[in-house]
Amino acid sequence: MSPSVIRGIFDVFSLTSILVLLVLGMAIIVGMMKVFNMCQGEFVLLGAGTAYLSYQYFGSVLLGILLAPVVVGFFGLVLERTVIHRFYANPQGALLATFAIGLVIRETVQTRMAAQSSLVPAPISSSVNIGGAVLPIWRIVIMIVTLVLALTIALVLLKTSVGLKIRATLDNPELVASSGISTKWMYAWTYALGAALAGFAGAMIVPLQTLYPNLGYENLIPMFIAVMIGGLGQFAGPIAGAALIAIPGGVLSQFINPVSSQILVLCFAIVFMRFRPMGIFQRGR
């Protein structure tokens, strides 16, 4: 295989793993909880910001990556208990409220930033030569971490009692509540988990980009498309959805220009939604 073919394949895997990593949190909040969380992108931004601040004050991006899910998860917990829980019966309200929260976070970051964008170095900045193609190790780390994280979450949700409680709460809260489980806190912790995952993703990807106020917001649309294609109601759908738009996007843009490939992928998403409006794992009705 020529180096450019290796690079091409690598790019597709890299772009796909990044989108899947970004979508993990959304798969829980939007996919499973069905909260149209417009501030999901800002959770990503806050995670990236945590990595940046940790680099600035403690000189360690790695520490920031570990702190990001804790910080953003706690933020998500507080947000759920103060705002989000009021909107479970009112999806339009949730849409607006979370959009407003996202706007406030974005603008706050904007005014607090000294420059247009800030650099955050990768914890591992070296590259590895595979068959003549020089590939950055940090992207490989992201691929492995994404795979491990996605499998772990899926296992926890499907095989453990905590996962069972979460799924039961989202499926039939009355029944769960009457079984003596606090649905209030199940919702809050599930939302916090979704936020923590987004924060972690932000901290992981910011070394590949730079920290700027729209970092999360610009990823929001592909994230939402992934969830819509994947379908609501379960965890695996959005993950498959992310792969389904990232792979053609990555392959196409190697042959045609990125602008056209973006348009084609969006067209594909529209056509797909027309024929499978309930998502990839749509069951016969």
Added chain:
Amino acid sequence: MIRLSESNPSIKKEKDKMNKTIRRKNLLKVSGITVGVLALSSTLLVAPSQAAPATGSPIKVGVLTDMTGAFAIVGKSNKAVAQFTIDEINKSGGVLGHKLVMDLADGGSAPDVATQAASRLVNQDHVSMVVGGVASFTRVAVRGVIATRGKTLYVWPASYEGNECTNNVWNTGSAPNQQVDPTVKYLLAQGKKTFFLAGSDYLYPRNILARVRQDVLAGGGSIVGEEYVPLDMTDASNLTSKVVAANADALFEVVVLPGTAPFIKGVVDAGYKGTIAGTLFDEGINPLIGTEAQGLIGVQDYYGPIKDAFSQSEVAKFNAQHPEAKGLFTSTFNAPAWYRSIYLWKAAVEKAGSFDTAKVNKAMDSVSLSKSIGGPVGFAPGTKHLKLSMYLGQSNGDGSETVLKSLGQISPYQCSAATN
């Protein structure tokens, strides 16, 4: 996805409430418009003339820049440079016996905000002239408000993509012939034969790269690839791979912030060995690129280490007087252009002997400054652009610049369709 149930009584109640609010809002709107029209007609009736200020009264200089939003860092520099220049002029006696005062308006890094800000400067504050704008979209949005309808002099102090020839508008930044031509000439002279062009997908990069293409082909080089990335594309790794695969001798890139650093870093890390050139590298932008800035080639109207005693002493004074903007006196933040803009306008006012827009506009056509930060500059009659001193620079990994060559004065840009 979201279904509204008409039968749900609580939703119906909500809707009724909403309808009522809407009706009330309409009423408010109508009365608001009425008041607005009345207010407008009264201002039109009493609008004072800006032509003849009373002797010794201060003259307002409209300073339009982005104090908030994506370009806030540029705004911080622009505001400090404007204040510095105005203070300096006032210390030496002002303009025609009048002191200058800065009237600052925030363009918010957005064309709609900038339009309102410009309108306030011209229609409410009746400034004598407006200098400002960071991005080209701001210039395009405000030039009508200020120069065409506002009949006020507008100085556009930014390095830009060319072709601004509106009446009452004066360009004091460098144009493609002054930045791109010498850069490509240098690369060709270095033996670079094949070029890859990469940019963000909007007006500025497309126009700059069109000029690069023209220059490369005219100089006997060839273009092996040209690619644009959408502004909202957060990961340009596909473009990186294409650049590496094409393996051109030189990469001319106009991928703008925040994409610059990841793109250049990606290309360098992937093993690209050619020379990288562009229009947006200097002490202002390099720190945002990081150590990968090492070796970037470009041409600007000013770099920190240029050998010009006047520039050195002025910038030292600036850094001392404006510690809040220390280190922000850079070419990519348009600092030298802001400085000369106000001095060129002063020279034109003094030549015209009046603040009257039409007279100053006529005088601007041929004013020049024997010294300015970056070197002597002057308008060539009929061009609306400056003859500018330019420098070829190479970036260092620590963010600083090395001046490779002083290119002397380069003749001004010519508009293809002059509207003046």
